[in-house]
Amino acid sequence: MDPETQPQSDPPIDLGRAAGGTEYSWIRAVPGGTGTTVLSLLLSNPVPFPALQSALHNLHISHPILGSRLTLTSDSRFSFFIPASHVSPQILRSASSSDFHSLLELELNRNPWSDPLDSAPAEGVPVFFPTLYDLPEPGRSVLALRFHTAVCDRSSAVAILMELMGLMGGGGGGRSDPEGDKEEPSVLLAIEDLIPKKDTWKPFWVRGKDLVGYSLNGFRTSTLRFEDTGSDRSTEMVRLEMTEEETKRLLDACTARGVKLCGAIAGAALVAARSSKQIEEDRYETYSVVTLIDCRKYLEPVLNEHDVGFYHSAITNTHSVHGGEGLWEVAERCHTAYSNAMSNKKHLTDIGDLNFLMCKAIENPLLTPSSSLRTAVISVFEEPVIYRTSELQQRLGVEDYVGCASVHGVGPSIGVFDTIRDGRLDCACVYPSPLHSRKQMEDLVEHMKRILIEGSHVDEGDSAE
Structure with a gap:
């Protein structure tokens, strides 16, 4: 498997849920090359790495699905499992001489989900990978957030962008739901389970x-x-x-x-x-x-x-x-x-x-x-x-x-x-x-x-x- 899919130290526990029908179709599509969602930002100011890591950790806490791992259960069902504790994504950092456009295309074609899940670690494969590319010009970089589309549609990507900038800027995450802080965030149901x-x-x-x-x-x-x-x-x-x-x-x-x-x-x-x-x-x-x-x-x-x-x-x-x-x-x-x-x-x-x-x-x-x-x-x-x-x-x-x-x-x-x-x-x-x-x-x-x-x-x- 891709090195990025190596398991974290925390074992999964029986949280999360089974994948819904639409999510299942994306899980089937992604190994073939369709369904890798990328949000890429071109930054002209130096990125405070601890602030970025903290912001991503807070995103995980607010949206547990981003911290889930995709796995195949013993009864051959695809599921999203949540580790026992919040594990912030490890930001891959590398230098690059490529431009913004080329790095976006690179990210679109990096596919940690290309191998069958039945050969993946028991802990499953993360659904979210952040990468920070340092460009040759001083202080300039590209931040790429790569998601499995089953957990992140376009509206979600826009919301994550707004929340991430708010968190990195020292403010709140920009959530508009006043009820959001009253209970522990959980993995929402699949779309099929929410249709009247x-x-x-x-x-x-x-x-x-x-x-x-x-x-x-x-x-x-x-x-x-x-x-x-x-x-x-x-x-x-x-x-x-x-x-x-x-x-x-x-x-x-x-x-x-x-x-x-x-x-x-x-x-x-x-x-x-x-x-x-x-x-x-x-x-x-x-x-x-x-x-x-x-x-x-x-x-x-x-x-x-x-x-x-x-x-x-x-x-x-x-x-x-x-x-x-x-x-x-x-x-x-x-x-x-x-x-x-x-x-x-x-x-x-x-x-x-x-x-x-x-x-x-x-x-x-x-x-x-x-x-x-x-x-x-x-x-x-x-x-x-x-x-x-x-x-x-x-x-x-x-x-x-x-x-x-x-x-x-x-x-x-x-x-x-x-x-x-x-x-x-x-x-x-x-x-x-x-x-x-x-x-x-x-x-x-x-x-x-x-x-x-x-x-x-x-x-x-x-x-x-």
Whole structure:
């Protein structure tokens, strides 16, 4: 196993809980390369190492799931076990001449969970690994926090970032739950155990019909052009960035058309993907889009962003696009499709179906085009992360940060992690390489950006490609 997975001295005790259905699907996906979540910060001020270690220790106490170890029990069930005492993560520290972007990609592809858990130590494998890279420039460094996605979705990563900066800055962790300190923190239940019963029921025949429908749609959808289907894969990242003025125009255009930003991004991706094929204009191509929904507000009890874990669900839709269509025609269809699915509560009722199909794709890559394990052209989040630089961030010297997850196992051709930072759209776009080349994805992302910018200028009723 990876040296990072060597056991700590504390034996596990029977705390924690068994993994839920969605967590199980991530546990199955991570060894193949999908589901390593990384939060990476570029720091321009020296990092007080004891303060960092103390902050991470406090995060463990506030969020016990971060201190858990993933293990396989004697009855072959995956579980999260909590050690008898809080054991702070040991921060790996190393010098590096690489830049921020390269170190982010390095972290996305470091996988301490790649070996089967049945060969792991009895104590299990930690789910959280922090690394501090010292850069050649004096005082500059990169702090990378790497999580198993089963315990940390995007909302959790943002909350951890806020709490970590608060703790390092000498303040509180930034928890917004006033009840949080009244009882000992515990490992929260899995998403399936928190969905209201009335929102989980679906007739057997309807479930079967939906499974068949999802499967058939998967067979008839198109993909981006594959560059190399035979070589070992890794995750790489390109960024889509806009100015504050460009972002404002785009958001205003979305508002005017009643389309969320995720619909515009998905629409731009589908238009750009079809354009990259250089096929006849009247020929339709059908693509799949996955929209990721933060379900915390739909659960009982309602959770907030400081409740760390994986509480997202997915909605999958297919869309046929021809060469004469522009951004807003496609974006409106993307928005309407996922909105209708949410109105029918498919983000809650279909969790088990999509988890089942995800695991089947992992077991049978031949079910996907060219055994690529691509299940969609693009995945987007229903809502962007909105963040404004604080005085605390400036004092700590946080120059840049990116949060995203690996996708080179099962997953989309491009996963978009969007942030509106100080009024500027900043998207980390991850993709499997060399299935797709960096140039191919840079060209696609640049085309998406151009479509979004040009589409933001057209009048109501017009279209732009």
